Amino acid sequence: MGHIAEARTGAVLAVTIARPDKKNALTNAMYGELADTLERARHDPSVRCVLITAAGDTFTAGNDLGDFAAIAAGALDRADMQVHRFLAALSTFEKPIVAAVPGLAVGIGTTMLLHCDLVVLSETATLSVPFVDLALVPEAASSLLLQARIGYVQAFAMFALGERIDAHTAMSWGLANRVVPPDELMSQAMAAATMLADKPPGALAQTKRLMRDAEAIAGRMKAEMVAFEDRLKSPEAREAFAAFAERRKPDFSGF
Ligand code: COA
Numbered sequence: 001m002g003h004i005a006e007a008r009t010g011a012v013l014a015v016t017i018a019r020p021d022k023k024n025a026l027t028n029a030m031y032g033e034l035a036d037t038l039e040r041a042r043h044d045p046s047v048r049c050v051l052i053t054a055a056g057d058t059f060t061a062g063n064d065l066g067d068f069a070a071i072a073a074g075a076l077d078r079a080d081m082q083v084h085r086f087l088a089a090l091s092t093f094e095k096p097i098v099a100a101v102p103g104l105a106v107g108i109g110t111t112m113l114l115h116c117d118l119v120v121l122s123e124t125a126t127l128s129v130p131f132v133d134l135a136l137v138p139e140a141a142s143s144l145l146l147q148a149r150i151g152y153v154q155a156f157a158m159f160a161l162g163e164r165i166d167a168h169t170a171m172s173w174g175l176a177n178r179v180v181p182p183d184e185l186m187s188q189a190m191a192a193a194t195m196l197a198d199k200p201p202g203a204l205a206q207t208k209r210l211m212r213d214a215e216a217i218a219g220r221m222k223a224e225m226v227a228f229e230d231r232l233k234s235p236e237a238r239e240a241f242a243a244f245a246e247r248r249k250p251d252f253s254g255f
Pocket of ligand 1: 022025063064066104
């Protein structure tokens with residue numbers, strides 16, 4: 001496999017995002033691997049819980065901005081965009097998912113946590129969803145789920161001002177269960193995952209189903225995708241991606 005590693009501990013499948021030299025930024029191929037992994041885990045009765053984590057001191061810097069630029073330039077087709085498969089698999093996953101977040105979680109790094117059932121953050125973790133700074137819009141149903149979790153004005157500030165919140169703030173806002181020292185992250189997350197793996201799977205799956213409005217989530221995700229793909233091809237977004245590649249501040253004054 002490429003930059004996604006899998007490891008089994010009993011009935012827990014740990015899935016590790018492993019591209020630390022690029023801050024674990026997620027490429028199209030990595031989304032494809034994540035989707036395949038979740039689809040396999042969904043059908044494997046010996047997997048009772050999935051633990052999502054990352055290598056190094058970053059969770060993920062979000063979508064690979066080079067890939068975004070490729071889509072903006074028309075080099076990657078919608079049909080080839082694996083992120084849709086990943087989000088569909090994640091948002092409809094019936095077994096419990098635990099996230100262990102070692103550090104910075106940007107964009108989808110934060111929005112994927114809204115689909116995890118228990119979230120453990122390292123003290124060094126920060127969460128941000130700076131979609132507007134990239135001339136984009138929220139994804140993964142986060143325009144619905146984030147404000148439901150933390151309220152409209154806090155969610156808007158995170159989306160529109162790109163505000164980054166620290167781990168303790170994230171926990172006090174209801175985005176995480178626990179904040180732990182970095183060296184305890186994996187042991188505590190694995191302990192939580194093992195506890196879930198020992199529970200009756202039918203009751204867990206049904207509890208998830210009852211707690212999550214699948215229809216609303218799917219509907220919002222679809223609406224966001226249309227807007228997101230439209231934004232990706234916008235001149236504003238091209239400027240944002242070029243600025244990142246050129247390591248300068250974007251200039252939106254001409255739009
Ligand atoms: N896509 C592609 N490459 C990325 C990336 C991303 N989202 N985030 C980081 N990288 C790469 C950098 O280009 C750099 O590569 P290089 O060493 O070949 O130059 C490497 O990862 C290290 O990143 P760097 O920016 O030097 O580290 P930093 O500690 O100064 O900053 C971030 C880390 C995450 C704050 C910064 O890289 C960043 O803002 N990234 C973009 C985040 C983003 O907007 N994601 C999309 C959300 S929708």
